[in-house]
Amino acid sequence: MADLSSRNPDWWRQAVIYQVYPRSFADADGDGLGDLRGITGRLPHLAALGVDALWLSPFYPSELADGGYDVADHRDVDPRLGTLDDFDAMAAEAHRLGLKVIVDIVPNHTSRLHPWFQEALLAGPGSAARDRYVFRPGRGEHGELPPSDWRSVFGGSAWHRVPDGEWYLHLFAPEQPDLNWAHDEVRADFRTTLRFWSDRGVDGFRVDVAHALVKDLAEPLRDVAQFGATGEQALERVPPGTHPYWDRDEVHEIFRDWRKIFDAYSPPRTAVAEAWVPGARRALYARPDELGQAFNFEYLQTAWDADALRGAITGALATARAAGASATWVLSNHDVVRHASRLMLPPGTDENAWLLSGGRAPEIDASHSLRRARAATLLMLALPGSSYVYQGEELGLPEAADLPVGVLQDPVWEQTGRARKGRDGCRVPLPWTADGPSYGFGSGGAWLPQPEWFGSYAVETQAGTAGSTLELYRTALRLRRKLLEGESLTWAADAPFGVLHFARSEGWRCVTNVSHAPVPLPPGEVLLASVPLPLDGTLPPDTTVWLGA
Numbered sequence: 001m002a003d004l005s006s007r008n009p010d011w012w013r014q015a016v017i018y019q020v021y022p023r024s025f026a027d028a029d030g031d032g033l034g035d036l037r038g039i040t041g042r043l044p045h046l047a048a049l050g051v052d053a054l055w056l057s058p059f060y061p062s063e064l065a066d067g068g069y070d071v072a073d074h075r076d077v078d079p080r081l082g083t084l085d086d087f088d089a090m091a092a093e094a095h096r097l098g099l100k101v102i103v104d105i106v107p108n109h110t111s112r113l114h115p116w117f118q119e120a121l122l123a124g125p126g127s128a129a130r131d132r133y134v135f136r137p138g139r140g141e142h143g144e145l146p147p148s149d150w151r152s153v154f155g156g157s158a159w160h161r162v163p164d165g166e167w168y169l170h171l172f173a174p175e176q177p178d179l180n181w182a183h184d185e186v187r188a189d190f191r192t193t194l195r196f197w198s199d200r201g202v203d204g205f206r207v208d209v210a211h212a213l214v215k216d217l218a219e220p221l222r223d224v225a226q227f228g229a230t231g232e233q234a235l236e237r238v239p240p241g242t243h244p245y246w247d248r249d250e251v252h253e254i255f256r257d258w259r260k261i262f263d264a265y266s267p268p269r270t271a272v273a274e275a276w277v278p279g280a281r282r283a284l285y286a287r288p289d290e291l292g293q294a295f296n297f298e299y300l301q302t303a304w305d306a307d308a309l310r311g312a313i314t315g316a317l318a319t320a321r322a323a324g325a326s327a328t329w330v331l332s333n334h335d336v337v338r339h340a341s342r343l344m345l346p347p348g349t350d351e352n353a354w355l356l357s358g359g360r361a362p363e364i365d366a367s368h369s370l371r372r373a374r375a376a377t378l379l380m381l382a383l384p385g386s387s388y389v390y391q392g393e394e395l396g397l398p399e400a401a402d403l404p405v406g407v408l409q410d411p412v413w414e415q416t417g418r419a420r421k422g423r424d425g426c427r428v429p430l431p432w433t434a435d436g437p438s439y440g441f442g443s444g445g446a447w448l449p450q451p452e453w454f455g456s457y458a459v460e461t462q463a464g465t466a467g468s469t470l471e472l473y474r475t476a477l478r479l480r481r482k483l484l485e486g487e488s489l490t491w492a493a494d495a496p497f498g499v500l501h502f503a504r505s506e507g508w509r510c511v512t513n514v515s516h517a518p519v520p521l522p523p524g525e526v527l528l529a530s531v532p533l534p535l536d537g538t539l540p541p542d543t544t545v546w547l548g549a
């Protein structure tokens with residue numbers, strides 16, 4: 001049985017971590033925005049679910065230009081979400097319930113409201129204050145052109161001009177100026193932040209855009225057009241580690257420095273990198289002397305296809321093993337279309353076009369998509385390594401694809417000239433009750449409108465209901481705790497076409513039918529199935545079963 005006791009330094013290697021998006025989880029004070037006391041009040045839900053840890057997306061002071069990933073003070077709580085005392089109370093209650101607490105750390109940029117950036121604006125060109133960020137004069141006769149062709153992930157140029165004529169770098173929204181990690185004060189300040197939260201009992205960190213911190217700022221700045229592609233696509237066209245701003249080799253020195261801080265605590269603090277880079281490069285962030293784990297987004301991006309899934313799983317396990325890390329699996333998070341919808345989109349579907357159509361082109365059959373999502377979840381939870389579960393997926397919640405454009409909050413919408421709808425459809429406040437104000441999210445409504453079908457997915461509707469998705473997650477997590485030990489799997493040699501079949505080292509097996517036709521159910525005691533199995537000895541399409549040793 002997996003040892004998840006609080007002092008086991010390896011607790012994270014096969015943990016299930018639940019992502020809380022604080023502003024959309026539960027609202028205790030009725031202002032329409034989720035808060036820390038709301039989370040504390042709902043911790044019993046997480047304990048009953050059976051996860052090992054919760055990871056909180058940013059709850060720090062922020063003007064919410066990017067859902068809180070624009071941080072004005074890394075060592076405080078947004079007053080709308082509570083106080084540091086509320087944080088301590090939440091963490092204490094989580095620990096009492098046996099749940100670890102992971103917080104998000106956002107080192108690539110600050111909010112433009114951060115005191116450092118305000119100081120930099122006032123101090124003017126050439127000042128020491130500007131050197132904590134990346135300010136440059138523009139190109140062109142009057143400096144009217146951006147200093148390079150670097151692109152913002154959210155659309156448009158990555159440079160913004162200030163009234164005195166200089167430009168500053170923002171790889172995300174203009175409200176998120178990038179820090180200069182060549183600056184000692186920047187490095188020192190983040191060490192202080194890591195200790196600040198570790199001293200408060202935080203068990204680990206999720207590191208936002210870990211692959212962006214170091215830029216090649218040698219003059220003249222190198223344009224990316226020379227690689228024949230812009231944005232993250234250009235990553236594939238340059239020798240690894242040499243892109244001007246993604247995944248540069250020097251970034252690892254920062255994480256080796258952080259590891260010394262993590263290891264000064266007992267048990268050592270854990271970390272997971274958010275790094276949208278190909279597998280072998282991703283593994284570098286996960287080395288034991290760095291962050292220890294990195295999100296595996298290739299799995300998330302893999303279509304519902306047996307060969308593709310098998311390849312992604314095998315590759316990820318090998319990559320993690322080579323790095324001395326454990327693998328990670330993610331199906332949903334706050335940046336992507338929820339998997340209960342996404343896995344039904346035919347390969348090659350333009351997700352943005354689908355969102356712009358309000359989720360109607362193509363139309364998704366809700367019961368079929370739920371069936372597939374449940375099969376995908378049981379497959380994920382049977383894999384060696386850690387699974388990251390996003391709030392609401394335990395309810396089988398689909399994407400709210402039909403949010404009217406007038407309510408969108410994601411900066412992506414405006415920054416792309418209203419071309420990309422963005423990520424709000426997976427961030428709608430959770431339904432806790434079948435009806436009532438904002439389906440139990442809070443008494444003051446919800447900051448994004450909840451679709452009228454939300455109530456049928458509510459926690460209250462599903463808790464204790466045999467066959468519900470919530471009960472499936474609960475049972476799966478309970479069973480997983482009992483079954484887990486080793487970190488390897490062996491593929492069955494005789495799996496039919498379209499079927500994933502592997503045994504864990506303890507002998508129990510997982511079989512998923514990804515094909516369109518029923519297949520014979522392999523022999524063995526059925527421990528759990530993603531939907532009730534027929535009595536004819538077959539495993540229907542879009543179904544996963546766990547079989548005893």
Ligand code: GLC
Nearest residue numbers: 066069106172208209334335
């Ligand atoms: C990460 C976050 C995303 C955010 C971005 C900028 O990718 O997951 O939500 O917009 O970083 O901080």
